[in-house]
Amino acid sequence: MLVTGAAGLIGRAVLDRCAEEGADVTALVLDDPGDLKADRVVAGDAGDPSAVRQAVRDADAVVHLAAIPSPNHHPAPEVFGNNTRATFTVLDEAGRAGVRRAVIASSLCALGLPFSPTPVSPVYVPVDEAHPLLIADPYGLSKEADEATARMAARLHGMSVVALRFPFVGGADERLPERAAELAADPSDGARELWAYLDLRDAATACWLSITRPLSGAHVLFVAAPDTLASQPTEELLARHHPGSPPRAGLPGRAVPIDLSEARRVLGFEAAHPFRL
Numbered sequence: 001m002l003v004t005g006a007a008g009l010i011g012r013a014v015l016d017r018c019a020e021e022g023a024d025v026t027a028l029v030l031d032d033p034g035d036l037k038a039d040r041v042v043a044g045d046a047g048d049p050s051a052v053r054q055a056v057r058d059a060d061a062v063v064h065l066a067a068i069p070s071p072n073h074h075p076a077p078e079v080f081g082n083n084t085r086a087t088f089t090v091l092d093e094a095g096r097a098g099v100r101r102a103v104i105a106s107s108l109c110a111l112g113l114p115f116s117p118t119p120v121s122p123v124y125v126p127v128d129e130a131h132p133l134l135i136a137d138p139y140g141l142s143k144e145a146d147e148a149t150a151r152m153a154a155r156l157h158g159m160s161v162v163a164l165r166f167p168f169v170g171g172a173d174e175r176l177p178e179r180a181a182e183l184a185a186d187p188s189d190g191a192r193e194l195w196a197y198l199d200l201r202d203a204a205t206a207c208w209l210s211i212t213r214p215l216s217g218a219h220v221l222f223v224a225a226p227d228t229l230a231s232q233p234t235e236e237l238l239a240r241h242h243p244g245s246p247p248r249a250g251l252p253g254r255a256v257p258i259d260l261s262e263a264r265r266v267l268g269f270e271a272a273h274p275f276r277l
């Protein structure tokens with residue numbers, strides 16, 4: 001299989017999972033860091049058809065993670081252009097090479113809340129895949145375009161393509177402790193992300209299920225831990241920070257205000273690694 005963005009945060013967790021599963025892996029990375037758990041490393045740009053063609057040779061599935069993961073550190077045209085070109089090129093070359101299973105990283109940011117220049121609240125909670133996209137930033141827009149590319153590739157090439165809308169992802173020793181401490185000090189900081197999170201191992205599991213479960217067509221799915229990274233009850237947080245968002249279901253305790261039933265139905269996915277400060 002091919003893993004793009006394999007040297008990144010989630011990419012390395014996916015390589016760990018592939019090694020556990022005994023999968024044969026090609027990693028596509030901009031620069032080879034020299035320590036990747038992969039059988040083959042191709043250094044190249046995921047938006048370059050010839051690099052992708054070389055990397056996807058002999059692959060039976062693709063995990064596409066290569067992207068600039070925020071709008072804040074690169075010019076907007078670069079964020080949008082890099083991410084959407086990479087997704088189009090990887091899925092198109094994979095389809096042409098006969099690959100019929102793919103998963104791509106979308107984001108909770110496809111909702112438009114996290115990077116909006118002005119605070120935006122959900123139209124209802126818990127949000128689900130039918131929630132309107134309220135995007136006003138180039139990163140969120142790149143993920144919306146990537147989801148459209150996934151649907152196109154599924155139709156054009158007869159592939160199954162899953163677009164996983166990841167929330168804030170981190171590990172027990174990496175990113176999650178700092179973020180949980182920030183939210184404990186100021187829960188308002190998490191309102192844009194709906195205080196959601198996912199452990200890296202669970203992110204890797206969601207990728208693995210996306211390319212191994214019997215599936216056809218394109219699927220856009222929210223994945224997240226069932227609880228939030230905040231310490232306050234969710235209904236209290238919502239009443240304070242998103243008072244105009246009508247609740248459609250009860251959210252007891254620290255339940256994440258995201259409906260996770262579609263990922264459960266399609267992938268059988270349940271996060272298995274809750275984080276506790």
Ligand SMILES: NC(=O)c1ccc[n+]([C@@H]2O[C@H](COP(=O)([O-])OP(=O)(O)OC[C@H]3O[C@@H](n4cnc5c(N)ncnc54)[C@H](O)[C@@H]3O)[C@@H](O)[C@H]2O)c1
Pocket residue numbers: 004005006007008009010011028029030044045046047064065066067068069070082086105106107108165166167168169170
């Ligand atoms: N980490 C999170 O919290 C989070 C949340 C939501 C979505 N995501 C998405 O998950 C994916 C992986 O994120 P991450 O946190 O591992 O990011 P990361 O920055 O750690 O890794 C991304 C990797 O992609 C590479 N890359 C970028 N553009 C490339 C290109 N054109 N060709 C080849 N490689 C390229 C980068 O060099 C980097 O190594 C991204 O698509 C990101 O948007 C991440």
